[in-house]
Amino acid sequence: MSGAPLLNATDLYRFYQVGDDETRALRGVSLELQPGELTVLLGSSGSGKSTLLACLAGLDDPDGGWIELGGERLSRQPEARRARLRAAHLGVMLQSGNLIPHLTVLDNALLTGSLLGRRDDVRARELLGRVGLAPHLHAYPAQLSGGETARAALVAALAHDPRILLADEPTAEVDADTEDRVTDVIGEFVHGQGRAALIATHSQRLAGRADRVLYLKDGRWADA
Ligand SMILES: Nc1ncnc2c1ncn2[C@@H]1O[C@H](COP(=O)(O)OP(=O)(O)OP(=O)(O)O)[C@@H](O)[C@H]1O
Numbered sequence: 001m002s003g004a005p006l007l008n009a010t011d012l013y014r015f016y017q018v019g020d021d022e023t024r025a026l027r028g029v030s031l032e033l034q035p036g037e038l039t040v041l042l043g044s045s046g047s048g049k050s051t052l053l054a055c056l057a058g059l060d061d062p063d064g065g066w067i068e069l070g071g072e073r074l075s076r077q078p079e080a081r082r083a084r085l086r087a088a089h090l091g092v093m094l095q096s097g098n099l100i101p102h103l104t105v106l107d108n109a110l111l112t113g114s115l116l117g118r119r120d121d122v123r124a125r126e127l128l129g130r131v132g133l134a135p136h137l138h139a140y141p142a143q144l145s146g147g148e149t150a151r152a153a154l155v156a157a158l159a160h161d162p163r164i165l166l167a168d169e170p171t172a173e174v175d176a177d178t179e180d181r182v183t184d185v186i187g188e189f190v191h192g193q194g195r196a197a198l199i200a201t202h203s204q205r206l207a208g209r210a211d212r213v214l215y216l217k218d219g220r221w222a223d224a
Contacts, residue, residue: 005032013064025051027219033196043216049200058082091157093167098153113160147173165197
């Protein structure tokens, strides 16, 4: 792949201090995300995947290193600026807390697009249908199963058509058929629309569709 990356992270460090203990969750991680590239992030529990995604999403700030998004610096910026950059460039799906509890599945999917002034009902309904949530458009998050919640969150991250998807285990708690559908939606987003995605997953199906597989071990890149 060539050309300017959509996202550029250089030498990221993130340390957590709990009492006298320090966890070094990221230790010098660099990464570029290019358009048309599906990157899968693998690593055992505690290897730093969620920490990396949170930093790249501007939801957490690295202790060292820097992140550029669309040519603008994301790291070490006030929260309001990070939020603006996040909305302009990213679709983010974390392991929890993605959906607004008092909005329906459909309204959650429409929210970011509405805030950006480009609400797209057709795209939101189509994506929800493709991941098998057509019967649940008007359900509230508390009425969904774990797998349905993950799929609703994935659509909420994709419906405003971001340039980059950052997703943490989008196929957790789903059967093989549904996993295929979710994988198809992500594949179409990246390869059909020329977007970029970084997906933390344990799914071999998703890893099998990736253009690039990265392994994190103890907060550093490692060989498979
Ligand atoms: N808020 C926090 N405070 C203290 N330590 C944390 C915090 N968040 C993460 N950690 C620690 O940082 C390390 C990396 O955690 P992280 O959640 O990024 O791993 P992960 O690869 O996403 O794991 P999983 O696959 O279980 O989600 C772990 O040792 C974890 O205990």
